[in-house]
Amino acid sequence: MTSTATGRGTFARGVHPPERKHLADQAPIEVLPTPPEVRIALLQHLGAPCEPILKPRTEVALGDVVGQAKGFVCAPVHASIAGTTGRNSVATLPNGRHVAVVPIKAAKQQPLSGQALFDDILGGEWPTDGLDQYQPQTIADAVRDAGIVGLGGAAFPTHVKLTRNPEKPIQTLLINACECEPYLTSDYALMMESPAPIITGALLAQRATGVHEVIICLEDNKLDAAERLRQAARGTTVQIRILKTKYPQGGEKQLTVAVLGKEVPTGGLPLDVGAVVLNVGTAAAVARAVVRGKPLTHRIVTVSGRGVEHPKNLLVPIGASYRTLVEYCGGLTADAARLVAGGPMMGFTIGSLEVPVTKGASGLTVLTADEVRKAEETTCLRCGRCVDVCPLNLVATKIAMASKANDMDLAQRYHITACMECGCCAYVCPAGIPLVQLIRLGKVRLPKG
Amino acid sequence: MVESDNSNSVEASVAEAPPEPVLRVAPSPHLSKTAVTTRWMMSDVLLGLLPVLAMAVAIFRWYAVAQVGLCILTCLAAEALFTRMRGKPITLSDGSAVVTGAILGLSLPWSAPWHIAVIGSVVAIGLGKAAFGGLGYNIFNPAMVGRAFVMLSFAKELGASAYVSTQSQLTVVTQATPLTAAKKLAADLAAGTITMGEAQVHLESARQLWPLFLGNVNGSLGETSALAVLIGGLYLCLRRSASWEIPTGVILSAFILAGAANLLGLTPFTALYHLVSGSLLFGAFFIATDPVTSPLSPRGKFTFGLGIGALVVLLRLFSGYPEGVMFAVLLMNAVVPLLNQWTIPRPVGGPAPQRT
Numbered sequence: 001m002t003s004t005a006t007g008r009g010t011f012a013r014g015v016h017p018p019e020r021k022h023l024a025d026q027a028p029i030e031v032l033p034t035p036p037e038v039r040i041a042l043l044q045h046l047g048a049p050c051e052p053i054l055k056p057r058t059e060v061a062l063g064d065v066v067g068q069a070k071g072f073v074c075a076p077v078h079a080s081i082a083g084t085t086g087r088n089s090v091a092t093l094p095n096g097r098h099v100a101v102v103p104i105k106a107a108k109q110q111p112l113s114g115q116a117l118f119d120d121i122l123g124g125e126w127p128t129d130g131l132d133q134y135q136p137q138t139i140a141d142a143v144r145d146a147g148i149v150g151l152g153g154a155a156f157p158t159h160v161k162l163t164r165n166p167e168k169p170i171q172t173l174l175i176n177a178c179e180c181e182p183y184l185t186s187d188y189a190l191m192m193e194s195p196a197p198i199i200t201g202a203l204l205a206q207r208a209t210g211v212h213e214v215i216i217c218l219e220d221n222k223l224d225a226a227e228r229l230r231q232a233a234r235g236t237t238v239q240i241r242i243l244k245t246k247y248p249q250g251g252e253k254q255l256t257v258a259v260l261g262k263e264v265p266t267g268g269l270p271l272d273v274g275a276v277v278l279n280v281g282t283a284a285a286v287a288r289a290v291v292r293g294k295p296l297t298h299r300i301v302t303v304s305g306r307g308v309e310h311p312k313n314l315l316v317p318i319g320a321s322y323r324t325l326v327e328y329c330g331g332l333t334a335d336a337a338r339l340v341a342g343g344p345m346m347g348f349t350i351g352s353l354e355v356p357v358t359k360g361a362s363g364l365t366v367l368t369a370d371e372v373r374k375a376e377e378t379t380c381l382r383c384g385r386c387v388d389v390c391p392l393n394l395v396a397t398k399i400a401m402a403s404k405a406n407d408m409d410l411a412q413r414y415h416i417t418a419c420m421e422c423g424c425c426a427y428v429c430p431a432g433i434p435l436v437q438l439i440r441l442g443k444v445r446l447p448k449g
Numbered sequence: 450m451v452e453s454d455n456s457n458s459v460e461a462s463v464a465e466a467p468p469e470p471v472l473r474v475a476p477s478p479h480l481s482k483t484a485v486t487t488r489w490m491m492s493d494v495l496l497g498l499l500p501v502l503a504m505a506v507a508i509f510r511w512y513a514v515a516q517v518g519l520c521i522l523t524c525l526a527a528e529a530l531f532t533r534m535r536g537k538p539i540t541l542s543d544g545s546a547v548v549t550g551a552i553l554g555l556s557l558p559w560s561a562p563w564h565i566a567v568i569g570s571v572v573a574i575g576l577g578k579a580a581f582g583g584l585g586y587n588i589f590n591p592a593m594v595g596r597a598f599v600m601l602s603f604a605k606e607l608g609a610s611a612y613v614s615t616q617s618q619l620t621v622v623t624q625a626t627p628l629t630a631a632k633k634l635a636a637d638l639a640a641g642t643i644t645m646g647e648a649q650v651h652l653e654s655a656r657q658l659w660p661l662f663l664g665n666v667n668g669s670l671g672e673t674s675a676l677a678v679l680i681g682g683l684y685l686c687l688r689r690s691a692s693w694e695i696p697t698g699v700i701l702s703a704f705i706l707a708g709a710a711n712l713l714g715l716t717p718f719t720a721l722y723h724l725v726s727g728s729l730l731f732g733a734f735f736i737a738t739d740p741v742t743s744p745l746s747p748r749g750k751f752t753f754g755l756g757i758g759a760l761v762v763l764l765r766l767f768s769g770y771p772e773g774v775m776f777a778v779l780l781m782n783a784v785v786p787l788l789n790q791w792t793i794p795r796p797v798g799g800p801a802p803q804r805t
Contacts (some may be wrong), residue, residue, distance in 0.1 A: 012797075018478050111661045182480065253798065266798040339472055344479040351474045365479075373481040378543065379585035383485055383740040384692060384750070395745050414793060415801040423478030430485045431585075437476040449803050 003239075004172045004274070005215055010244035013206045014391050015424045016264030017182050019221060024304040025185045026313040031118050031191055031315045032328055034110045036175040038319030039101040040066050040077050041093055044358035045149040046156045047073035052102055056087045059169035062111060063295050064182040066102045068370040069144065075157040076147045080297040080317030083107045090278045091356055093340035094348035101356060104319070118315060126196035126287055128236050131203050136164060139290050147296045152176060152187075152250070152279030153342060153359035158286065161276050162208040166297075170209055170274050174259060175202050177225070177280040178250035182333055184363040186300040187280050189313040191218075191225035193235065194284065202238055202285030204290050206440055209276060211405055216280065217259055220246040246420045247345060252277040281362075298300025301357060303329045305344075307336030307366030316357055322364055323353035327396040337369040345423040378419060378431045386425035386435060394440055396425035400435045403442025411442045419443075459672055468549050490740075491544030493690035497681035498551055498735065504674040504771045508561045513670050516566055516600075517554030524550030524571035531579035548678045549573055552592040556775070557599075557670025557729065558612045564601055569595040590742045592773045600775065626668045628771035631718060662725050669734075672728035681732025682805065691738035694747050697756020698731035699761075700724065706762040715766055729761055731772035742782045749792035757783045 041118060043049035050067030060066065060079040067077040086103040093099055111118050134142075144159035175198070179187040192200065202214050213215070215232075218226050220242050222302040230240055243249055243258050253264045255277060262273040270277050278286075285296050298320055304311040309330030316325060322339070340347035344365050386396035395414050402411035419439050505513035528546040532539050553573055557566060573595025581587040600607050612626050625633070637643045663677045671678075685691035708720035716723070724730065737743065737757050744750050757777045764773025 015482075017482075165767045223613070257797065263798045266796055266801045324767065331744075333736065336481060337471075340477075342478055346477050347479070348477065349472075349474045349479070351472060367479055371480065373473065373479055374474075374483070378487050378540070379583070381490070381585055381740045382743070382745055384745050384747075385485075385491065385689070387745055387747070387794065388689075392797045394796055398745065398789075401454060408716075412801070412803050418796040418801040421477075425646070426478050427480060428482050428485065430487050430490055432486070432501065434476060436478060440476070 005239070005241060005259050007257060007259045009242070009258055010246060011249065011257040011391060013295055013389050013393070013424070014246040014248060015389050015427050016245075017391075017427060019245070020182050020190070020304075021185050021221070022304070023090070023183065024143075024302050025183055025188055026315055027189070027299060027312045029187075029189050029313045029315050031114050032317070032320060033355075034106050034113055035317070035324040036319045037103055037105050037321075037380075038080055038317055039089075039095060039103045039318040039356040040079065041091060041150075041322070041356060041358050042067045042077060042100045043097070043099040043103050044077065044093075044155060044318075044433050046154060047071070047075070047076050047445050049099065050074065052088055052100065054085050054102065056064065056085055057082075058085045059107075060085060060104060063297055065295075066104070067118055069147075071106070073157055073160055074135050075144060075149050075159070075222060077102075077318070078147055078295040078297050079104055080107050081100065082110055088166075091354075093358060094309040094350045094355060094361075096348070117298075120294075121288065121315065122190075122194040122197060122284065127291065128199055128203060130209055131200070133202065134206045134290055136162075136210065139286075142290045143208075143286055144292070146285070146294065148282060148285045148372070150279055151281035151285065151299055151359060151362070153346075153362055154358045154359070158282055160277065161278065162205060164210060166270070170271060170276050170403075171212050172253075172260060172275045173202065173206055173209060173211045173214045174255055174270070174275055174277045175214065175280050175283050176220045176250055176252070176255060176277050177216055177222070178255070179222070179361075180219060180245075180250040181345055181347070182245045182247075183365045184302050184343050185304065185306040186302040186313055186362050188222055188225055189302070190281055190284060190300055191222070191228055195225075195228045197284040197287040197293060199236060199238055200281050200291060202278075203236060203285035204286055205276075205278055205283060210275070215241050217241050217243055217255060217257060219243055219249055221245045240260045246393060247424065251391065251420060251422060253420070257410050266415065268368060296359060299357075299359060299361070301325060301361055302363035304363060305336075305340075305366035306368045306371065307333050307338075308364075309333060318359055319356045321356055322350060324335050325357070325364060326353060326366075331408065332366060335367070335368045335370070336366050338372050340365040340367060345427065346421065374432060375434075375435050376432050377434065380431055380433055383430060385428045385430065389424040389428050391422060391424060394419055396435045396439065397437065398432070399442060400433065400438035401442040403438050403445060408442065408446055412446070416442050416446070423443075468703075476667065487543050487545075488691050491548050493688055494548050494685060494735070495544070495551065497685040497690065497730065498548075500677035500681045501555060501671045501674065501731065501735075502551070505555060505670040506676040508673060509670055512559035515563075516557055516559065516561065516670060517551055519563060519566040520554030520570050521547055521550030522559070523567045524553070524574050527571045527574035528579070531575055532583065535579065535583070540584070543548060543584065545798050546574060549578070549595075552671075554668050555731070556592065556596050556736075558607060558614065558669050561599075561606055563722070564609075565599050565606055569599040574685045583742055587741055588785070590736060590778050592737050593736060593778050593782075596775045597779060622755040626766065626771065631716075631726075632771045635717070646760045664779050672731045675725040675730050678730040678734055682730070685734065685738070691734060692740070692743070692747075692750050694750035695738045695743060695754040696733040698756075699729070699737055699752040700754075701761050702755040702758030703729055703756075706759050710762065710766055723762065723765070726772045727765070727772045729758075732757070732761070732778060736778055737781075742785060744788045744792060746789070746792045746794050748794070749788045752788055752792065753781055753785065756784065756803075
């Protein structure tokens with residue numbers, strides 16, 4: 001059958017922030033030494049929070065369930081180190097939510113650490129044929145039991161995406177390896193050092209969903225990673241598609257436009273255009289869950305930016321504090337000014353280094369004072385630059401000013417709910433207006449319904 | 450509510466390690482294209498005006514310097530005065546008053562007395578900008594508000610005869626402006642005071658496009674050299690300090706309408722002549738492109754440009770004025786809110802469902 005990949009390889013508008021990936025892209029993945037404590041958040045995904053099932057002072061092994069999934073759109077959480085649980089407490093996540101966390105004090109002896117841990121998670125052989133032995137529902141169940149959520153940042157429970165919906169058949173699986181945010185290189189490092197599980201996971205996802213085509217999508221600033229993937233995918237039907245480097249190419253709506261030439265309806269999902277999108281790290285986690293029966297307990301986090309002494313790509317246990325990561329990277333520099341969980345365009349600032357790493361945390365970007373966006377705001381000149389860059393073709397300034405004036409009718413006429421808060425508008429605004437923040441304010445002010 | 454980035458600061462100190470830096474919390478995005486600020490955009494417009502200013506000084510010498518300089522200074526003073534009266538902090542450094550003054554000055558004839566420049570500037574800033582709430586809130590192009598005000602109040606000083614001075618040392622000003630000559634020619638022909646043959650002679654010399662292009666003709670300070678305007682205007686479009694959709698719309702509709710009029714015999718001059726004569730190009734690139742008073746979406750901008758071009762040609766053909774860029778711009782400024790509403794871009798993926 002003909003390919004669905006008829007997109008022209010890019011999307012309209014968007015911006016080109018400085019990539020600055022050179023700070024960390026040469027850093028090989030290092031395994032973070034086991035921290036003295038981890039704090040597993042009971043809500044680190046989109047959906048319902050997990051239910052804690054362990055009493056304090058219970059001994060847990062690496063991979064034990066510490067939070068049970070409740071409901072369909074939920075994923076369990078597991079212990080990422082061997083140790084003893086403590087009393088549940090509350091932590092503030094980077095997005096501002098206060099969630100319950102299960103603290104685990106590390107046992108003196110860890111069964112796996114260093115290279116052995118890396119090999120257990122990502123190394124070794126990963127099959128690319130004979131995957132038909134797994135039934136689609138088995139795959140979805142294994143993914144659910146492993147607590148896998150989208151590792152690209154949105155943290156949507158993956159088994160929901162892999163469960164077939166008879167009303168909405170899908171033809172294409174897109175593996176998102178774009179990593180369009182500046183500074184971040186965790187997906188890149190995974191592809192360079194360990195491409196095999198990505199292919200296995202992609203094929204397993206294909207088996208689960210029944211799609212005809214699997215396409216791994218990368219930006220053209222990662223051609224060497226594309227080559228690694230091609231070699232790992234030899235003999236399989238997995239395709240590699242190179243896209244123009246532009247922010248935010250990694251957004252799923254921009255991805256379906258660039259690769260498939262189709263627009264996801266506003267308020268809808270890629271499902272509505274016959275596609276499902278998985279992050280490349282998620283694919284690797286799917287492989288581990290199905291083939292090795294192991295849950296999601298670690299992820300690759302890029303610690304980068306000019307505000308950290310030695311930028312690195314680290315394999316960290318979920319729940320480690322950002323302080324542990326920063327200390328391992330040599331600490332903050334004197335001119336560090338802002339800690340961002342994620343990339344500088346859409347990431348959330350954290351006010352304390354004690355925040356625990358969650359499943360959706362792809363990086364910690366430490367920005368210095370001189371590169372941080374200045375908070376000097378002047379009047380909107382209606383110059384229209386925000387209109388020229390919005391990847392969704394919205395008029396950011398009108399929505400922002402309407403939100404500010406609490407004129408929600410006007411904001412809705414300009415399609416405020418379509419905004420994905422990517423930050424392109426505020427990035428280019430010559431007047432320095434905090435457009436995204438005003439739009440967020442507007443969304444809160446919308447009538448419920 | 451939105452707060453600046455020093456709303457929350459957390460300081461943590463570790464016993465043995467050096468004191469930790471102060472970490473601030475703020476909303477995303479955390480990067481910005483720092484080079485492009487409002488002030489940069491205004492400076493860019495002034496840079497784009499340099500060729501025009503240079504030609505004005507080359508052709509009109511001291512008159513250009515005095516006129517433009519006076520307008521700029523008065524605009525700055527007026528802005529300072531009015532912002533002080535409104536109790537707001539003075540923001541002269543953003544450069545917008547300088548741009549208004551420069552454009553107003555360049556749209557005046559060389560011979561306008563000093564009090565016209567002053568009154569025009571005060572009205573431009575006061576009525577055109579401050580009365581609406583300052584930069585970013587005005588509906589009408591401030592320079593054109595000032596220009597229209599003095600045009601209507603001082604008809605003689607700014608009428609066609611004001612441009613001509615047969616005794617002047619500047620040779621260009623000894624002739625009428627091309628459009629005035631054109632208007633007079635058309636009127637004379639209609640009245641029968643000259644024959645077609647005589648008219649043809651006048652026409653032939655008047656139809657020379659090259660002097661119009663370079664600027665060796667009479668006119669207001671900024672309008673004479675189409676070449677200078679094009680250089681500066683294209684520079685602005687490439688740098689995105691002016692939206693290219695607007696001049697494209699102006700030139701397109703003016704060209705088509707003038708061409709049609711030419712073919713229909715309504716005007717003896719070709720479309721190209723109409724393009725390079727008068728302040729059409731200057732208006733297209735520097736006046737119509739004022740971001741505050743033009744639409745937000747690319748389609749809206751293009752439509753806005755189309756309207757201005759059409760109105761300029763219509764005014765040239767059918768009104769009593771030889772030139773009507775200021776009125777065309779002001780009329781279209783009034784329509785901008787409607788254009789914005791009519792040209793709301795379609796979001797990728799279709800319109801968002803409304804919540805009531």
